[in-house]
Amino acid sequence: MKYYLAVDLGASKTRIAVCSKDTIVEKTVEITPKQGDEYTIARFIWETVRKRFPTYIENIEAVGVASIGPLDIKKGIAVNPTNLPFKEIKLLEPLTTYFGTRVLVANDAVAAAWGEKNYGLGKPFKNIVYLTLSTGVGAGVIVDNHLLIGKEGNAHEVGHIIIDFNSELECGCGGRGHWEAFAGGINIPRVAKLLASKHKISSELFEFLLKHPEATAKDVFEYCRRGDRLGMLVVDLYVKASRAGIASIINTYDPELLVLGGGVFLNNQDILFEKIVSGLENDVVTSMPVIKPTAFGDDVGLYGALALAANPPRELLEVQGV
Template structure:
C-alpha cells in the first residue's frame, strides 16, 4: 500500500478543505471546516486532524501518503512553506509545510491558490490540451495562475501571478487590501466594489438621477453588497449599468495586461463575483479589451470547475512530489 495516496488542502478565506486521493487523482474522501485563525499553528493543526481522520476513513495509512499539496492565497514564502502577512488571514506568519512534514513524514509543497486553480483547469477543466493558459479569480480579491508553453509559473516565493496587484489606475484613487494604491483588486474585487461605487457616486451629480443607489449613498453604503449593484443593473437601472460598464473597462485593462504579459490561448474566469454575474462581468470587459492590448485577444470563458478547483489543483501538485 505504500505511496499510493496523496493529501491535498485548500486554505481559503472561510474554509479549510482537505482531500485524500489515489495515485490517479481520484478523490477517496474529503472534508472541510471553518478556518481556525486563533493562532499561527491553528491551520496546520486543522489540516493534520482532518487528514488523519480521512486516512482512517479510507483505510490509507499515513505511511501510504507520497506527498501533500497545500494551496492558499498569498503572499507566501514557498521555500519556507509558510504564509507571510496573508491578505485574508489576520496573522503575521502561518507555518504550514514544516509542521505537516513532521506529522505525516512526507514531502509538503505550498502553492498559491491561483497557481493551484490553473493547474486544476489544465488537468480537469477547460484547459486540457492548452499549453498557454491563464486562470483569473474575481472573488473577495483578484488572483491568478499562469501556464506558459506548458510550464506552470511559480516564482521565487510562489507569487508569480499576483495579477490583482497589477496597477491599473495611475491616479491611485483607491487603496488595495495589500495597502498600496491603484491596484486592479482595489477597484473590481468583491470586497472593494462597494468602495468603488461610493467613490463614483461622489463624483457624479445625482440631482436629476432616479436610482436605488441614491438610497445606499444616503445610508453611507452601510449595508451595500456588490450583488446589490449587479441586481440593480439586471433590473435595468441606468446608473448601475453605467458603473458596471466602468468596472468592465477597468477589468478590460486588467485582462489586457494579463494578455500582454503571458499571451494565453485561453483565460478561464472563476470566483464568486464572476460566477454569480457572468454576463455583467465578462461582456463589458470583452467589448473593451482590444482597446488595451496589442496581442491577439484570447478566448475568455467562465471556468467549468466549481469552488473545489483549488483543492483539486493541490492534489494535482501533490501527485508530482
C-alpha cells in the same frame, strides 16, 4: 491504493479532499478558524482529516495546498493573509510533520493554473493563464509549460497591475489605481460609495450601503441586476478595469488559453463574461487566446491542490526543496 490530499485554504472556507490521482474521492467544506496562532490552521487541517477521513490517512502519498496569499514561497508560510487575523500561517513545515509525507504549498491561483493544465481545460495547451476574480484579483501563469514562480513567488500578482495611473483609488496593498482596487470583491462596496459621492448619484444602493457597512460585492451586483443606476455604474467600471487588466495579461504572457474563475466572476458570469470579453482584441497586440470560465466551479482550488500533490511542478519542487 494510493491517495492524495488536496487542501484549498480560503479566508472563509477550507475545502479538504481525499483524491485518487485523477479525481476527488471524498471532500469536506469547513469554516476556516479565525483565532489562534501560526500553527492553528495546520493543526485544524490535520484534525479534520483524522476525523473525516480516518480510513485513508495511512495511504496518503502526498499533500497539496492551494492557499490564500501572500506566501513566503520558500518556507510555505502565508504572511499577513488578507481577511484572516493571523500574522503568519505555517503550512509546509507542520503539515510535513503531521502527515509524514511530501507537502507542496502554492498560491491558490497558481495551483488552479496547474490544476487546469493537468485536469481541466488547459490539458492541450503549453501557455495558460488562470485568472481569479474574487475577493482579490490574482493569477497563475504557465509559459512554455513552465509554471512561473518569481524571485519571491509573486510572478503572477496581476491584481496590482496599474490600470489607471491618475486614480485616487487605493488598493489593499497601499498602491493607487491597481486593478484589484476596482475589481477586488472586498473593494466593490467602497468603489460604489466613492462613485456616489463623486457624481452625486442618488440611488437605492447608496442608501443601502450607508445603512449596512457590512455590505458586500454580492449586494452591489444584486442592485445592478435590479437596474439601480449606481449598481450599474460600479459594474461598468468593474468590467472596464477587468478588460484593461486582462488585455495587459494577454499582452504580457501571450497565453493560448485564459481560464476565468473566482467567486465574484462565477456568481455573475451571466452579466460579466460577454462584456469583459467582447472587443478585447482591440487592446491586444498578440493573437487572442481562447477565453473560458473554469469547468471546475468551486472545486478549482482542490483540483489545483491535487495537481500539486500528484504531479508536482518542477519549479515549485526546486523552491520548496522537497
